Amino acid sequence: MEQKKKQVAIVRSQEKIAEGIFDMWIQTDLAKTAHAGQFIGVYPKDKSTLLPRPISICQVDEEGLRIVYRIAGKGTAEFSTYQKGDTITILGVLGNGFPVEQGTGKKAVLLGGGIGIPPMLQLAKALGGQATVVAGYRNQDLFLEKDLKENSTLVIATEDGSVGTKGNVLTAMKEQNIDADVIFACGPMPMLKAIKTYAEEKNIPAYVSLEERMACGVGACLGCVCKTKEVDHHSHVNNARICTDGPVFLASDLDL
Amino acid sequence: MEQKKKQVAIVRSQEKIAEGIFDMWIQTDLAKTAHAGQFIGVYPKDKSTLLPRPISICQVDEEGLRIVYRIAGKGTAEFSTYQKGDTITILGVLGNGFPVEQGTGKKAVLLGGGIGIPPMLQLAKALGGQATVVAGYRNQDLFLEKDLKENSTLVIATEDGSVGTKGNVLTAMKEQNIDADVIFACGPMPMLKAIKTYAEEKNIPAYVSLEERMACGVGACLGCVCKTKEVDHHSHVNNARICTDGPVFLASDLDL
């Protein structure tokens, strides 16, 4: 693994792609080692708010990273004002990422809920367009659907039924009889819990990407842990560090 | 007196006019009531540093205020980066200002030392170009000398003797036999103390503008007081508020 670093990078482009959702490309050499399911920390310039915000990587090209994020507070509100050419201070590349090799040559189903959808794009690309992506939105205010369609078999679910299946990603999987050898998922905790149960019933592996409030982002502070079934190799208790041992875990290893 | 207000104004122009000295015009309706010797509070955008910076008014026109200030810390360093069209948050107009009427029709001598020079420009204009300004600089890195020359009889002193009289403003007054009926002064405390002594010896009034660290800027917090000879009418102790009762005081009223 490449050494992590903090750097001042340049915004290549930014646009609003849905209500409260922004799509930014960052010019950075961190792209060289980044892969699906990893994340970066983004530091606000506002000095009242000092910690880096973990934001998942949506797409990687030769010279940059794409992040698609929701405005959730002061930090992300600030990032959303950045324009082409502005500086952006980032820490990366962080986290383990999705085990792409576990999806290759199999019926891989990628489940993204809300702001958990973006990391599925790079994963779909890494899987050579062979995967099925089920994306769950609140309503018809979709985002990334064009990119996902180009890189996967895309199925859409909306909470209000305005597009695709009415319900969540699991409703869509069941209704449309989507069969999976392996699941990769990112989204809110209730969704991940349901996926864990579903995967255990079907006896298939599910790799889920977790979120938690973080401080250091590099595994030192032990702020962002999740409960594990077995004693973790690093902590020697039933806690794994989401920022470093994760954010992607095999659901069956977790006590969600 | 007009009501004070806090407002978001617009930078009309800004340029660096000497090492560490910046010259900014601000578009603001506060100009309508501002006069020589008053000041404004300028709020940094950097949220680690919250209090307004008191900056004296250098010049007033129909639609704006000119401030000439030295970079002294984080706040002023931030202000120096503002460009034409940027917003600037200000509080004003603050302080009593110079009693111009005390200089009209008399031999008025205006003494400005270092960053105490700028307020002398508006005062010189208010006195109709009839006053003598003695401006004390560190060295040949002068500023505002052209403006001052157009609006007064200008005498220059420099600490290193590179321009004009070698020494401070009082050295220049004495060497050049500048006679005064009344003195108006702004500058560092040792200079003001010397002027107070000089004026008492000559038995002439000297109006001095004081500086002190401020919090509220409007007379509420009692942070920025100076010692007065008599019990002050507001405080009922020997303290006057520089931000509100001043910044301009008759030197003989003070216990410097």
Next chain:
Amino acid sequence: MNTSVTIAGVNLKNPVMTGSGTFGSGMEYSDFVDLNRLGAVVTKGVANVPWPGNPTPRVVEVYGGMLNAIGLQNPGIDVFMERDLAFLKQFDTKVIVNVCGKTVEQYVEVVEKLADSDVAMLEINVSCPNVKEGAIAFGQDAKCLFDVTKEIKAKAKQPIIMKLSPNVTNIAEMAKAAEAGGADAISLINTLTGMKIDIYRRKFALANKTGGMSGPAIKPVAVRMVYQASHAVQIPVIGMGGIQNAEDAIEFMMAGATAISVGAANFINPYATVEIVEGIEQFMKEQNIADIRDIIGCIE
């Protein structure tokens, strides 16, 4: 929608008060805000005689706040009653006089002079960190606090609010001592004692060496102490410490405060008090809160 709250039988039209020492007697800020909009104006501390306060520099900025060591400069109770109380009488807001002293007798002298005045409550400042003699000691020892509260309460005609210092090991114990002494309410936090050094001039930034820290930087400590104090006593708690906006005010109320004070925020935004009054109303509307009293201490 009800925004009014009651403290010791005194009804405030809303829970927003001013922090003692940050708002003078309201005169200076009446250029910016309509004092009629405020729940109460808490005045700058006043003693039995004029106090000159500390030498300058008295204030210095720190990260996310400031330190002050004004030293309770005040014109004395006689001038205060003639001038400041007369000014405040014009407005439809409650007046709370902050009382300071170096001995119990001095507090009592002020309290007795105010007995027949048009003042709603008295806030007893036993926690100023910037006055050498007495004051802070009363506020840092539970037994002393109990005694001073009892003695002042016996002489006070108006309800008394004991203002507590945060520079203590156990704020719950202090709150209980004030309650046991007969306090009608407590207010907290006063400032945290801090220090700043100018490393280039090798000097203390304040003439007094230490100063009281205020501003948003101290808010988490203040919220914690308001929570602990309000869960330790039955009397109402007035919360303060770094409140900058309506969200902060609501945070203190949810922690257990019946009312809140806006202090150093006035220096940062002279419109802060009224903006907070309006922001609280806005929040209540958005969150469908019919009565502000429903959120007091709603977090357990």
Next chain:
Amino acid sequence: MNTSVTIAGVNLKNPVMTGSGTFGSGMEYSDFVDLNRLGAVVTKGVANVPWPGNPTPRVVEVYGGMLNAIGLQNPGIDVFMERDLAFLKQFDTKVIVNVCGKTVEQYVEVVEKLADSDVAMLEINVSCPNVKEGAIAFGQDAKCLFDVTKEIKAKAKQPIIMKLSPNVTNIAEMAKAAEAGGADAISLINTLTGMKIDIYRRKFALANKTGGMSGPAIKPVAVRMVYQASHAVQIPVIGMGGIQNAEDAIEFMMAGATAISVGAANFINPYATVEIVEGIEQFMKEQNIADIRDIIGCIE
């Protein structure tokens, strides 16, 4: 130019240490900084057995800082010695092990296991605000602090540093108690206890309700306490609390600290420690300071 300082006979190449709990055992930050450049690495607290710590959320941001309630999660002394100490042995820096416990016996067990290890000093954490049992009580009562210091000192082979809580009325008294109990040095401040409430979800932001506040917001309180403590005792003081850059580090040293620790700043800037080492050298050059020891406590 001399940048080295000595604490209890242990020579540090420079006064820059890491704050316990913010730097793991150095492994994670060795991606960013050369550990050989540091005066000392102070490890995350370690107990006699593995501790699971608190539920999440464990961290939350506040104005100019953060709150944490990790709850001293640690893998226990055995794993720590095998893995973490072995890792740290590779570097030319002093290792200071932070020791935590819920009873005196637990502290002693850890201290005794470390007796023959290659550890320069022990920092005894009697001031963690996030662990219910014991720990903080030791650090908030002078008599308890004296007793626990004395018992640990009697068993420790390495010099012991008592880490003090700032959540006390009188820090000088606590410093004296540690000194009287035999401490070789004291370090302060640990975090200030704070709280944050999510007003929209009506929940505590931390699962533990309260958390320890760190970051630049707490610096003025820390500088004040380092000044007061260092003027109350003869033993060296290690200063910390909100140090972000070399200027902050120098401020603590001028206030009386012999060495300083960089804590939450690592989260904000993973290069902070080494940048501070370099910044101190730069300051010494610019200010013509030949020996860093000349500025220790230079402000009276």
